[in-house]
Amino acid sequence: MIAAFVGGLIFLGDGRVLEKGTVVVEGERILRVGKGKTAIPKGAKTIPLDGRSLLPGFIDTHVHICLDASPDPVSTLAAEPAPITVLKAARSARETLMAGVTTIRDMGGKDGIDLHLRDAINRGLTPGPRMLVSRNLVCMTGGHGWPFGREADGPDEVRKAVREQVRAGADLVKLMATGGVLTPGVEPGAAQFTEEELRAGIEEAHKAGRKTATHAMGREGILNALRAGIDSVEHGVFLDDEAISLLKKRHVPVIPTLSALYNIIEKGTEGGIPAYAVEKTEAVKPHHLRSVRMAREAGVVIAMGTDAGTPFNRHGENLREAMLLVEMAGYRPEEALHAATGLAARVLGREKDLGTVEEGKLADLVVMDGNPLEDMGLLLKPEAIALVMQGGRVVKGNLDNL
Numbered sequence: 001m002i003a004a005f006v007g008g009l010i011f012l013g014d015g016r017v018l019e020k021g022t023v024v025v026e027g028e029r030i031l032r033v034g035k036g037k038t039a040i041p042k043g044a045k046t047i048p049l050d051g052r053s054l055l056p057g058f059i060d061t062h063v064h065i066c067l068d069a070s071p072d073p074v075s076t077l078a079a080e081p082a083p084i085t086v087l088k089a090a091r092s093a094r095e096t097l098m099a100g101v102t103t104i105r106d107m108g109g110k111d112g113i114d115l116h117l118r119d120a121i122n123r124g125l126t127p128g129p130r131m132l133v134s135r136n137l138v139c140m141t142g143g144h145g146w147p148f149g150r151e152a153d154g155p156d157e158v159r160k161a162v163r164e165q166v167r168a169g170a171d172l173v174k175l176m177a178t179g180g181v182l183t184p185g186v187e188p189g190a191a192q193f194t195e196e197e198l199r200a201g202i203e204e205a206h207k208a209g210r211k212t213a214t215h216a217m218g219r220e221g222i223l224n225a226l227r228a229g230i231d232s233v234e235h236g237v238f239l240d241d242e243a244i245s246l247l248k249k250r251h252v253p254v255i256p257t258l259s260a261l262y263n264i265i266e267k268g269t270e271g272g273i274p275a276y277a278v279e280k281t282e283a284v285k286p287h288h289l290r291s292v293r294m295a296r297e298a299g300v301v302i303a304m305g306t307d308a309g310t311p312f313n314r315h316g317e318n319l320r321e322a323m324l325l326v327e328m329a330g331y332r333p334e335e336a337l338h339a340a341t342g343l344a345a346r347v348l349g350r351e352k353d354l355g356t357v358e359e360g361k362l363a364d365l366v367v368m369d370g371n372p373l374e375d376m377g378l379l380l381k382p383e384a385i386a387l388v389m390q391g392g393r394v395v396k397g398n399l400d401n402l
């Protein structure tokens with residue numbers, strides 16, 4: 001079928017907006033993007049968009065589909081039987097897709113559940129976003145994330161741990177360069193893997209054609225990872241001039257995951273979040289916000305990633321991150337939408353197929369009632385997401401009754 005969306009506000013995904021644009025979809029891909037009726041091929045089904053916006057499917061570059069966003073999700077995951085985790089993960093994937101997020105990158109699962117869910121979605125067994133998965137995160141013994149990670153010490157063992165993830169079918173490798181908030185007794189600012197360990201893991205991943213990402217909060221760990229050749233820095237709480245200049249020089253993006261911070265502080269210990277997590281988050285907040293602003297001003301690429309699955313950071317509320325980039329980090333709304341689409345696709349290395357409304361790309365599209373530039377709050381209203389298309393297939397809404 002050929003479908004032509006006509007007359008809407010088209011967000012191209014590169015920061016630009018086309019007024020009264022036409023987007024034609026044939027099969028799983030975008031056939032044409034233009035203006036007015038001349039762009040409509042003969043025989044196409046016409047879908048009028050008046051008053052609506054059309055955007056690329058959103059991309060969340062940092063989620064944990066195995067974490068359920070309960071007040072203490074790491075303990076919950078450790079205690080529950082795997083079949084329960086599977087069912088919850090499948091529900092989370094569906095809710096993510098219904099929110100207009102058509103692609104996610106999972107940054108640490110358990111028992112291969114993330115990986116098998118990816119395959120189940122690809123086979124059409126259950127609805128969900130396209131998934132790129134890291135499988136087990138790789139950390140030092142007792143390091144951040146150890147309760148569901150693969151612990152490894154010394155360059156050779158890190159190498160082996162990375163090879164295990166690749167052998168099992170991981171799309172990318174996640175390495176822990178510093179401590180973090182959700183593991184008790186671990187300091188966010190402290191370095192964990194050494195530069196040598198990181199270099200061994202990154203080299204091994206790159207040999208297999210996999211990208212690498214690092215959880216990195218403290219300055220020393222961020223620098224270790226950058227020197228070792230990491231492909232993305234997650235969180236990036238304590239950035240300084242040296243880190244910023246390396247990020248720029250090596251074109252390494254930062255994924256701030258402000259949603260994790262926001263939800264932990266918003267709900268606090270009254271919400272049942274462990275006191276150690278709330279205290280650590282409150283301590284890093286001013287540094288974190290300062291770092292995001294510094295990175296933005298220096299022109300470092302910043303993409304949307306939520307850390308969904310952390311306390312009260314619910315799957316399906318991913319687009320809060322775009323709002324927080326505006327509210328907490330001084331972004332313009334169009335910049336935040338760019339971070340959630342075109343820039344996010346580049347972080348994943350999938351910019352040939354995803355992230356922008358462009359001829360030849362996969363037809364991952366979202367139709368929204370209204371204009372998100374005028375009201376960012378629309379992003380979090382499920383009823384405002386009128387239609388979601390994934391690879392040319394309608395997964396939410398109806399082309400005949402939009």
Ligand SMILES: [Zn+2]
Nearest residue numbers: 062064107307
């Ligand atoms: Zn994370």
